[in-house]
Amino acid sequence: MSKRIAVLVFPGTNSEEETLRLLRDCGGDAHLLHWSRAALLPKFDAYVLPGGFAYEDRIRAGAIAAHDEMMDYVIDGAREGKLVLGVCNGAQILLEAGLVPGTGEIRRPTAAFTRNGPVPHFVCEHTYVKLAIDPARSPIVAGLRPDELIPAWAAHGEGRLAADDKHLHELQSNGHVAFVYAHPDGHVDDSATPNQSALNAAALINKTGNVLAIMPHPERDGWSFNHPERRGSARILEPSGGATLFRSFVMGVKSR
Amino acid sequence: MKRTVAISLKIPDNAAYTTLTTLQRLQLDVAHVERSEVWVVEDDGSPDDFIARMESNETIFNPNKHRLVDLGVDEPRPGEVWIAEHGAHNEMREHLGGKKIPGVSQPRRFVGWRLLNRDGAPVDAPVVRTAAERLLCNPAIEMALYEGK
Numbered sequence: 001m002s003k004r005i006a007v008l009v010f011p012g013t014n015s016e017e018e019t020l021r022l023l024r025d026c027g028g029d030a031h032l033l034h035w036s037r038a039a040l041l042p043k044f045d046a047y048v049l050p051g052g053f054a055y056e057d058r059i060r061a062g063a064i065a066a067h068d069e070m071m072d073y074v075i076d077g078a079r080e081g082k083l084v085l086g087v088c089n090g091a092q093i094l095l096e097a098g099l100v101p102g103t104g105e106i107r108r109p110t111a112a113f114t115r116n117g118p119v120p121h122f123v124c125e126h127t128y129v130k131l132a133i134d135p136a137r138s139p140i141v142a143g144l145r146p147d148e149l150i151p152a153w154a155a156h157g158e159g160r161l162a163a164d165d166k167h168l169h170e171l172q173s174n175g176h177v178a179f180v181y182a183h184p185d186g187h188v189d190d191s192a193t194p195n196q197s198a199l200n201a202a203a204l205i206n207k208t209g210n211v212l213a214i215m216p217h218p219e220r221d222g223w224s225f226n227h228p229e230r231r232g233s234a235r236i237l238e239p240s241g242g243a244t245l246f247r248s249f250v251m252g253v254k255s256r
Numbered sequence: 257m258k259r260t261v262a263i264s265l266k267i268p269d270n271a272a273y274t275t276l277t278t279l280q281r282l283q284l285d286v287a288h289v290e291r292s293e294v295w296v297v298e299d300d301g302s303p304d305d306f307i308a309r310m311e312s313n314e315t316i317f318n319p320n321k322h323r324l325v326d327l328g329v330d331e332p333r334p335g336e337v338w339i340a341e342h343g344a345h346n347e348m349r350e351h352l353g354g355k356k357i358p359g360v361s362q363p364r365r366f367v368g369w370r371l372l373n374r375d376g377a378p379v380d381a382p383v384v385r386t387a388a389e390r391l392l393c394n395p396a397i398e399m400a401l402y403e404g405k
């Protein structure tokens with residue numbers, strides 16, 4: 001029986017279609033699941049939280065959604081070992097829910113993807129993110145090569161990782177920074193980071209490796225027509241680099 | 257002199273309502289939530305026209321949808337918590353919403369959340385603190401100020 005992936009739709013989610021399509025293109029049995037049908041979530045084997053503005057980012061990005069009934073099931077599923085991927089606003093929700101980095105209590109966040117620096121403006125930039133952990137650390141990235149570079153679009157006003165010094169040290173020393181922003185040649189420095197994110201972090205992962213929160217959108221570089229250097233390609237629906245992470249996620253789901 | 261104003265919506269505040277339903281989901285005994293943008297400023301201008309000067313800044317105040325209240329003191333009212341982002345004060349210094357107001361300097365901005373019970377009275381301080389710790393404030397990026405500070 002195929003493993004089913006739920007793509008969660010909160011009021012205000014807006015990236016569910018491309019997320020769904022890329023998961024399916026990568027071989028996943030993915031389905032949209034709206035907030036009014038939360039009780040169906042236990043029937044799914046994995047969860048993907050797409051980008052958008054869940055509950056209009058009221059209070060803070062992800063704050064209300066983290067307390068939504070859907071997240072009760074996601075938290076239960078994550079504890080059972082189900083794979084969970086959050087992209088952009090989905091990542092913010094996972095941090096507000098305390099699932100990532102998972103170093104504190106549930107729904108007591110210890111970090112946040114918050115207002116960009118140095119100027120708190122929205123950024124829309126094509127970026128690369130580089131795998132910063134051993135692929136064996138997580139089934140979500142097990143299909144990637146060490147140091148693999150993935151293209152993605154940073155499209156956020158609040159994508160800067162922030163936490164106090166103690167928690168930042170914990171994130172770094174315990175391998176919670178899953179991806180860092182990088183130049184196209186793989187070099188990592190502050191100039192590759194579009195938002196002054198602490199530790200150049202683009203993504204965080206929990207201790208057990210089954211919940212990943214990534215700020216830039218790999219699914220928006222999922223096909224040739226999305227990629228800046230391949231837009232002239234005759235095969236516009238050829239898979240692009242962003243599909244790599246989704247393919248690895250789907251492989252991880254199927255292997256459970 | 258130091259002045260403090262709270263600017264809130266006089267039209268229905270959907271964000272406050274969503275916050276209310278989430279607090280109730282957390283089993284907190286709250287029946288009404290008032291949200292405001294609180295500005296604590298130094299004012300060297302005439303006290304007589306302070307409110308008019310604040311209301312002249314259309315970036316922070318729209319007379320069609322906002323009301324502005326002079327709070328008098330620079331601390332949260334009973335039942336209220338003020339939330340501020342770490343480091344946000346420096347970015348906003350000398351400007352309110354990006355537009356300077358004559359006589360006004362050193363502005364500090366907070367989001368004020370005032371929680372009321374079924375009788376319209378402020379909820380007790382422990383309820384305010386719990387609401388902040390469980391929903392209104394992410395300590396990784398924000399600080400909370402309570403009545404009496």
